[in-house]
Amino acid sequence: MPDEAAMVLNGDSMEEQLKDIQISSFEEDEEEDQDEEVEEDADSNSDDVDDDDSEAEPVTLGFVEKPKNGWSLLRHMFPCKAGGVPVYFESLRLHGWIPLICHQENLPFATSVKRPYNFCFRVYAPISEKESTFHRTLFVFMCPSMKCILQDKHEQWKYPPEKASRSVKVFRCQLARSNPFYSSEPPRGDGTDNSSGIGAQLCDWCGTWNGDKVCSSCRKARYCSEKHQAMHWRSGHKLVCQQMKTYSESSNSSSGNNRRTSNELEKVASNTLWREYEIINEDECEFDMEMSGANGYSGSMVSNDGSDETFKALLKHFEADDDKKSWTSFQECISKAPEQVLRYCRSPTAKPVWPISSGQPSQVDTPKCRYCGGPSIFEFQILPQLLYYFGVKDDVDSLDWSTIAVFTCEASCEASLSYKEEFAWIQV
Numbered sequence: 001m002p003d004e005a006a007m008v009l010n011g012d013s014m015e016e017q018l019k020d021i022q023i024s025s026f027e028e029d030e031e032e033d034q035d036e037e038v039e040e041d042a043d044s045n046s047d048d049v050d051d052d053d054s055e056a057e058p059v060t061l062g063f064v065e066k067p068k069n070g071w072s073l074l075r076h077m078f079p080c081k082a083g084g085v086p087v088y089f090e091s092l093r094l095h096g097w098i099p100l101i102c103h104q105e106n107l108p109f110a111t112s113v114k115r116p117y118n119f120c121f122r123v124y125a126p127i128s129e130k131e132s133t134f135h136r137t138l139f140v141f142m143c144p145s146m147k148c149i150l151q152d153k154h155e156q157w158k159y160p161p162e163k164a165s166r167s168v169k170v171f172r173c174q175l176a177r178s179n180p181f182y183s184s185e186p187p188r189g190d191g192t193d194n195s196s197g198i199g200a201q202l203c204d205w206c207g208t209w210n211g212d213k214v215c216s217s218c219r220k221a222r223y224c225s226e227k228h229q230a231m232h233w234r235s236g237h238k239l240v241c242q243q244m245k246t247y248s249e250s251s252n253s254s255s256g257n258n259r260r261t262s263n264e265l266e267k268v269a270s271n272t273l274w275r276e277y278e279i280i281n282e283d284e285c286e287f288d289m290e291m292s293g294a295n296g297y298s299g300s301m302v303s304n305d306g307s308d309e310t311f312k313a314l315l316k317h318f319e320a321d322d323d324k325k326s327w328t329s330f331q332e333c334i335s336k337a338p339e340q341v342l343r344y345c346r347s348p349t350a351k352p353v354w355p356i357s358s359g360q361p362s363q364v365d366t367p368k369c370r371y372c373g374g375p376s377i378f379e380f381q382i383l384p385q386l387l388y389y390f391g392v393k394d395d396v397d398s399l400d401w402s403t404i405a406v407f408t409c410e411a412s413c414e415a416s417l418s419y420k421e422e423f424a425w426i427q428v
Contacts, residue, residue, distance in 0.1 A: 057350070059284040062123075062342025064277035064389045071191045072278055076182055078124045078135065082341065083390055084276025085207035086119040086139055088200050089173055089181065100169055100209070101225070102143040116225055117141035117169060118274060119208045121382055125346065133412050134177035138422065140382065140406070141169045141208075146399050153359065153428040168424040170406050174414075205232040207273065218244035274390040279342060287336040322357035330355040334383070341389065344380040352381045352405040354427065361405075361425045369409035376407040376423055402427040 064082060073079045075087045100117040121140035127133035143149070148167040177184050187193040203211045203224035211222025213229060218241045223229040233241075333353050334340065343353065354360050366376055382404040392399050407423045 057345060057347045059350075060342075060344040061282050061284050061287070061337055061340040062279045062344065063282065063337075063339055064341055064386070065280045067276070067278045069191065071193075073276070076193055077187050077189070078137075079122070080124050080279035080281065081122045082120065082277045082279055082386060083274035084119070085202065085273065086122060089135065089137065089175055100141055102145065102148055102166065116206060116209055116228065118144050118206075120168075120274070121342070121386075123279075123342070123344065123380060125344070125379070127412055130412065132176050132414055133174045135175040135179070135182065136412065137173050138379070138406065138408065139171045139173070139419075140404070140424070141171075142399075143167045144399060146397055149399070149401060149426060149428060152426055168404055168426050170408075170422040170424045171419040172408060172412070172422050173419050174412065203228055204237075205229070205235075215241060217241050220244045277389060281344075282337070284336070284343075326354050326357040329353070339385065341383050341386040342380060343383065346377065346379045346408075348375075348377050348410065350378050352378055352403060355402040356427065359427050365425070366407050367423055369411070369413060371415040371417075371420055372409060372411060372413035374409060374411050374413065377410045379406050379408045381405045400428070 062080065067073050071077065073081055073084070073087060075089065079087060081087065102117060118141065119139070120142045123138045123140075124136070125138060126136045143166070145167075152167045175181070201211045201222055203209050204221045205223060205228035209224030211224055213223045213226070215221040215223070215229070215237070221229075221232065221237060221241070221244070223232065330353050368374060369376055384401055384403065387399060387401075403426075405425045405427070407425070409420075409422065413420075
């Protein structure tokens with residue numbers, strides 16, 4: 001039975017050239033049959049993988065969009081968002097919340113990178129099959145230091161689960177449908193929805209972490225850490241503080257004045273945050289349908305015409321660089337919707353689209369849930385296009401990554417902690 005790749009190359013001089021380059025060409029029929037069977041088995045396994053991927057639940061793509069109104073990103077609207085400040089479910093469950101400080105104690109630049117993490121992404125991902133996960137959100141936080149990310153690149157697989165991926169942290173929070181904070185009915189989405197209760201009192205500098213420290217002078221501004229209090233003081237609170245103190249001491253101060261002062265504080269603090277966007281979701285299959293009539297992706301290294309078969313045959317004969325193969329697949333996948341910043345597919349069979357082959361976590365590297373001991377599964381990945389929308393500069397030391405893959409408890413278990421840490425793997 002003729003070799004499958006040779007059939008593709010039949011009529012060309014490539015086959016003979018390939019034989020000359022390879023170590024040897026086997027003439028025995030038995031060995032040729034064995035080689036062919038191995039190739040067919042490999043093809044069959046590859047087809048099985050493709051079939052599994054195609055049968056998995058559809059991939060949802062996320063795209064950034066400037067908020068169209070002032071209420072779409074409020075917590076009782078359960079938004080998906082990137083940048084700005086995190087939108088926590090409610091305040092009671094933040095009691096005792098300690099701001100995440102990035103500590104790189106073993107590095108010579110440790111004193112320069114001890115800083116609270118920045119809020120990066122919020123994914124609202126309820127699981128309707130369980131009562132306890134009617135409302136379910138995943139929060140992604142990141143150290144803004146590229147040095148910290150590069151440290152993870154080399155050592156993140158060495159960390160025990162409790163110290164995994166120090167540059168990126170992910171937390172899961174969930175609520176049942178019947179809860180004291182939100183209506184059991186979905187929001188109307190017309191700006192008339194009201195939330196019960198008061199939101200969390202967050203740091204006036206970063207707007208991210210619990211503001212359990214109060215300015216000793218005005219007793220109004222709140223902070224998550226002494227570092228952010230000092231930064232806020234130098235950046236403008238020194239001037240505003242006396243005004244706030246005056247308003248507080250004056251019994252005739254109007255609510256309008258207080259509101260004006262709060263807005264001034266918010267303007268100062270917002271300068272340190274990444275740009276805020278609402279995330280709009282679209283099914284990837286819609287983009288597949290749009291591209292189905294095309295002969296190939298304009299930005300892809302591999303087209304869908306007849307020459308594609310020759311390219312695949314060449315890849316079988318040459319041991320091509322694995323990173324190059326991964327990049328080709330990644331580019332072809334992303335080119336369907338180049339502006340996507342999120343790929344979501346929570347399924348036991350789902351896998352991230354890795355830009356490069358090296359630096360991928362093995363099954364051993366993905367820890368079990370630290371709370372219930374059950375398996376963790378891939379849920380979503382964040383793509384590097386997000387950095388462009390955040391306004392991150394393209395400098396040598398600027399923040400950069402290839403992808404951030406998030407793995408979560410398959411059972412989405414309950415635990416005594418309101419915010420349960422999940423596992424993130426960053427590929428640089």
